[in-house]
Amino acid sequence: MRPLLEEVYERIRAGGPLPYDAFMRLVLYHPDHGYYATRVPGSGGDYGTSPSLTPWFGRLVARELSAMWDAVGRPDPFTVVEAGAGRADLAAAVLESAGDFGGALRWRFVERFGEIADLQRRRLGALAASAEWSEQLGPGPHTPAGCGCVLAHEVLDNFPVHVLEVAPSGDVCEVYVGEEHGRLIEHLGPLSDPALRSAAEAARATLSPGHRLEVNLDLDGWMGEAAAAVARGYLLIVDYGDVEPDLWLRNPGGTMVTYGTDGFGEEPLTDPGLRDVTAEVNFSAVDRAARRHGFEPQLYCSQREWLASLGHGALADSLELAADRAAADGRHTDAMAIEADLSEVRCLVGHLGYGDIRVFRATKAAPVPVVAM
Numbered sequence: 001m002r003p004l005l006e007e008v009y010e011r012i013r014a015g016g017p018l019p020y021d022a023f024m025r026l027v028l029y030h031p032d033h034g035y036y037a038t039r040v041p042g043s044g045g046d047y048g049t050s051p052s053l054t055p056w057f058g059r060l061v062a063r064e065l066s067a068m069w070d071a072v073g074r075p076d077p078f079t080v081v082e083a084g085a086g087r088a089d090l091a092a093a094v095l096e097s098a099g100d101f102g103g104a105l106r107w108r109f110v111e112r113f114g115e116i117a118d119l120q121r122r123r124l125g126a127l128a129a130s131a132e133w134s135e136q137l138g139p140g141p142h143t144p145a146g147c148g149c150v151l152a153h154e155v156l157d158n159f160p161v162h163v164l165e166v167a168p169s170g171d172v173c174e175v176y177v178g179e180e181h182g183r184l185i186e187h188l189g190p191l192s193d194p195a196l197r198s199a200a201e202a203a204r205a206t207l208s209p210g211h212r213l214e215v216n217l218d219l220d221g222w223m224g225e226a227a228a229a230v231a232r233g234y235l236l237i238v239d240y241g242d243v244e245p246d247l248w249l250r251n252p253g254g255t256m257v258t259y260g261t262d263g264f265g266e267e268p269l270t271d272p273g274l275r276d277v278t279a280e281v282n283f284s285a286v287d288r289a290a291r292r293h294g295f296e297p298q299l300y301c302s303q304r305e306w307l308a309s310l311g312h313g314a315l316a317d318s319l320e321l322a323a324d325r326a327a328a329d330g331r332h333t334d335a336m337a338i339e340a341d342l343s344e345v346r347c348l349v350g351h352l353g354y355g356d357i358r359v360f361r362a363t364k365a366a367p368v369p370v371v372a373m
């Protein structure tokens with residue numbers, strides 16, 4: 001049996017069924033065998049993300065970060081603190097295209113796995129001179145809180161979550177991972193943490209028997225660290241999700257899904273450690289946590305709308321024109337390369353895809369950024 005699976009069974013035998021958050025912590029973040037300890041997320045992996053799809057995503061995001069830098073009076077340094085940066089494709093594209101802003105821009109990667117931090121350093125090459133790495137999001141002796149932006153791109157949907165289910169009686173139970181006849185199964189049981197009560201009450205008032213929802217109890221602590229990481233600046237979260245109650249009503253069985261070498265799956269207990277496990281982000285909970293920790297939320301929209309505000313439309317038009325010109329001049333290889341770029345750029349705003357990802361921005365003692373077009 002694989003060591004991770006053995007450890008899951010041992011934990012269940014020793015302490016009884018595991019709340020889903022404990023199961024996810026093991027299968028995603030076990031230091032030796034967890035999915036994220038053994039794989040680098042992004043293109044070429046089990047799923048893609050916008051920064052790994054095309055550098056144009058990072059080039060557009062550079063406009064947003066540059067507008068933030070302008071809005072706070074062009075401080076030097078302006079530090080982007082990025083949690084869970086994967087292949088560092090977003091940082092690389094922003095640092096390469098930052099223009100004037102580049103002199104002041106620093107990038108702090110928050111990465112708990114040393115091998116991934118090494119890969120990020122190699123990916124950045126000479127640009128790594130503008131970057132630093134830490135395991136903690138909050139400030140430390142070498143990473144004081146300054147002016148900047150905390151950034152989390154497709155990270156919060158990988159946080160370990162508790163799963164709640166409305167029982168036939170109308171009571172709200174917690175879903176646990178247990179063992180029966182040598183295989184993993186789900187059990188319903190009482191809430192494992194009193195902090196789940198308010199979500200359970202909301203579920204009881206809104207949802208019908210059989211409905212499931214996920215609750216991320218790590219969010220508040222993470223938000224506290226995010227707020228401590230910037231003395232003045234911004235929080236930018238880009239992720240799959242929705243607000244209450246739409247998130248729950250749209251997904252009666254809950255939102256937990258998996259990605260493996262064979263693609264998308266809906267059985268989180270299958271192949272623990274070999275598949276990514278994600279749950280959509282509850283942006284109402286993000287909004288509440290952000291406010292509790294001193295951020296002022298001021299933008300919540302789709303990636304499609306957000307990128308439009310950063311000049312996506314003009315970018316697509318200019319690529320289309322360049323492809324037409326190349327074709328008219330007989331430069332067919334160039335025309336095909338530009339067409340390929342254009343199709344990735346369009347994919348960033350696609351329906352039922354990247355375009356539907358949600359973007360949440362909040363300020364901390366800082367003005368709203370205005371992107372010059």
Ligand SMILES: C[S@@+](CC[C@H](N)C(=O)[O-])C[C@H]1O[C@@H](n2cnc3c(N)ncnc32)[C@H](O)[C@@H]1O
Nearest residue numbers: 036041042049083084085086110153154155158
């Ligand atoms: C889906 S990948 C996204 C990678 C990259 N941001 C991208 O969009 O291509 C999620 C990453 O977040 C990391 N992660 C999850 N929770 C984290 C946390 N609390 N702090 C830092 N990284 C975290 C995981 O280890 C994983 O590398």
